[in-house]
Amino acid sequence: VIVVDTFADARARGRGTVAVVPTMGFLHEGHLSLLEAARHESDTVTMTLYVNPLQFEEEQDLARYPADLDRDLALAEAAGVDIVFAPTQESMFGERPATIVDLPALTSVMEGAFRPGHFAGVATVVAKLFAGLQPDLAYFGRKDAQQLTVVRTLAADLSFPVRVVGRPIVREADGLALSSRNIFLDDEARRRALALSDALAVVVESVASGERSAAAIEDVARGRLDAAEGLNVEYAQLASQDDASLIEILDRPAFLAVAARVGPVRLIDNVHFDVDGDLVVADTGVHLQEPSLLYESRP
Numbered sequence: 001v002i003v004v005d006t007f008a009d010a011r012a013r014g015r016g017t018v019a020v021v022p023t024m025g026f027l028h029e030g031h032l033s034l035l036e037a038a039r040h041e042s043d044t045v046t047m048t049l050y051v052n053p054l055q056f057e058e059e060q061d062l063a064r065y066p067a068d069l070d071r072d073l074a075l076a077e078a079a080g081v082d083i084v085f086a087p088t089q090e091s092m093f094g095e096r097p098a099t100i101v102d103l104p105a106l107t108s109v110m111e112g113a114f115r116p117g118h119f120a121g122v123a124t125v126v127a128k129l130f131a132g133l134q135p136d137l138a139y140f141g142r143k144d145a146q147q148l149t150v151v152r153t154l155a156a157d158l159s160f161p162v163r164v165v166g167r168p169i170v171r172e173a174d175g176l177a178l179s180s181r182n183i184f185l186d187d188e189a190r191r192r193a194l195a196l197s198d199a200l201a202v203v204v205e206s207v208a209s210g211e212r213s214a215a216a217i218e219d220v221a222r223g224r225l226d227a228a229e230g231l232n233v234e235y236a237q238l239a240s241q242d243d244a245s246l247i248e249i250l251d252r253p254a255f256l257a258v259a260a261r262v263g264p265v266r267l268i269d270n271v272h273f274d275v276d277g278d279l280v281v282a283d284t285g286v287h288l289q290e291p292s293l294l295y296e297s298r299p
């Protein structure tokens with residue numbers, strides 16, 4: 001794998017169809033599934049590795065974000081990545097940029113409401129990566145459901161000629177959605193964290209038995225989360241995949257997203273509902289059989 005730190009170098013090395021997989025490093029199987037899809041569907045796979053300070057609204061969260069460059073490069077190499085774009089902090093946002101990409105209409109609820117400024121930080125860096133790398137394809141996980149909607153929308157609004165591909169959530173064997181932050185959960189917190197995926201499983205059952213009212217679906221999730229011990233629940237809401245607006249009836253592609261704090265760790269999870277006529281299909285993601293590689297190397 002070739003490591004570059006300028007956009008010009010990354011572009012010069014791209015051949016044929018170029019796919020970009022943006023990451024903040026400390027890779028897990030969720031990232032690897034994006035890289036695998038990118039590898040299948042393009043000629044050049046460029047992984048970006050950049051912990052973007054603009055999207056952290058808590059300094060402490062940024063300061064302790066796990067990082068291990070050698071580990072990430074070895075995993076990227078094994079996943080068949082061609083180019084790792086790992087810019088320095090100075091070359092990206094050494095100075096706060098004068099240009100901010102913000103999508104207020106999509107970010108007043110859920111993560112946008114609980115993390116003010118977060119999505120402007122994400123949108124600004126993603127726009128910069130799209131402009132600088134000029135990819136044909138870009139891969140994002142459905143785990144960050146609202147982020148995926150934000151990215152699709154900014155790509156369309158700013159006419160980036162990129163196809164944004166969303167991929168299913170990857171879960172640990174017991175259902176916990178993979179996140180680099182999972183390494184901060186002790187045994188008890190990790191047990192408690194399972195309430196998120198449990199709540200989503202109950203939601204899926206309720207929708208499978210015909211429930212379409214957002215209020216009823218949200219109540220099911222909320223009831224399960226509120227009953228769990230040691231969880232500080234932030235929200236359980238149903239939103240449109242198209243524009244991340246809250247909806248009242250599950251009659252279009254949507255996602256039910258939950259967020260909660262477990263001790264010092266803030267976790268999010270969701271289930272996507274794809275709608276085809278009268279048919280509603282739940283995408284709950286895929287499960288690992290083995291413990292995640294996250295736990296092989298705690299920083």
Ligand code: PAF
Pocket residue numbers: 022023024050052055122125126144147
């Ligand atoms: O999902 C992430 O890891 C980040 O938000 C992203 C897309 C790499 C932008 O910094």
